[in-house]
Amino acid sequence: MALIAAASIVSSLFIAAPAAQADTITAAQLPGLLTVAAETTTPSYDRDLFEHWIDADSDDCNTRYEVLIDESTTRVTVDDGCWISGGTWVSPYDGVTAYAPSGIEIDHVVALAEAWRSGASGWTNEQRRAFANDLDVPYALTAASSTSNQSKADKDPAEWLPTNSSYVCEYVTSWALVKYRWSLTVDQAEFDALSSVLSGTCGSQSVTLPPLGDSTPAPTPVTFSDVSTNHVFYDEIRWLADAGISRGWKVGDTYEFRPARSIARGEMAAFLYRMAGEPAYTPPATSPFVDVRTSHVFYREIAWLADTGISKGWNTSKGTEFRPGWSTSREVMAAFLYRFEGSPAYSPDGESPFRDVSSSRTFYKEIRWLAAAGISTGWNVGYGCRDYRPLVTVKRAEMAAFLYRLENGGTTPITASECSPPPSPLYSGTVTAGAFCARDYAGWYGYTSGGTLMQCKTSSTDTRLRWRQV
Structure with a gap:
């Protein structure tokens, strides 16, 4: 999307709307489609009401990383946790080149504060969230150098234009299209600036109007290439994807779920946050964990997990650690789900139904609750004996089954021991x-x-x- 010449606007910048909605006009006609009105200054702008960045398609890459992957001018490598390496980004505003994600910023072409003053102050939080993470058109967000992004800030085209003169036409066209897409108003000076730039050769360019922001289609169903229909947890994995809790990894034209892969604590935080409906939540400016940066792909979810008391991490000499890359064991999973459900009143009685879980175990109550709810009943090892295997790590397929049962009801509850060990010898x-x-x-x-x-x-x-x- 970056560094596209004005003459190629139609072919490489704008995504056509569905045939019934698509209208092609000239760029010069764009200002006439916008409503001129004075900017709203009350209530005061609140950046926290524009939730971003989010992982809308549950592929472990949030909006910022999706833009970085899309706009790199060289091939990037995307590893687990959406760790990006090998990219090159050229800021279209000033031509500055960056060779690492940390050297580039993602700019809202129409700044959040500008959107607030132009109508977004009256939106719902869901509408503001959709605007702040709009990936359905290629011109709402762009990679930009820190210098140009800070210089631009929340200014409109009457107050700021890119120093890269060859990009001015495209920038102003993109601005007008974003304003149109989200039904945002323009003030008089802004309207005059748009009309001035979108004239002559620039104004003669053909552009396709985008669908309005409230008509963005829902994500299409995902089919995983590595999960066959006869997989023991096929239905549960299918449900997990359809619920938007995890859509796996996009590999070429297909998706992979990687069912046998252990689920890390950071991923577990993301699963539970999505399971809760992705509640509005603003993470603290300073991370509560010394090993989780605020730029971590799951920082919001991990901070939410801590604030809700689901996991407080470990107190160490270095500070509180979350250990996001650690695999989640079955007993920790039991504790997470128990707390996720609000730590319901439960008192285990009788003998443990599991040979390997004694009443002195740290998460004994949580494991017994999980079994009594039929969410995880362990392994039948013969003669009525069962093992829970508390230290075994949880695989992604198993986690799909656990969450499915938590939401839709478990299997046959296990509440007491029926173990009759085999006779000697x-x-x-x-x-x-x-x-x-x-x-x-x-x-x-x-x-x-x-x-x-x-x-x-x-x-x-x-x-x-x-x-x-x-």
């Missing part, structure tokens, strides 16, 4: 499935390191003694 160590076992152990039972019950025995097709699943 029981092998005291761990065994390996399929491994040979000595004749002295024929008929003995044993458990694998993963908790699966095995027996040293033959089979109908193999007369050799092996550890075989019961």
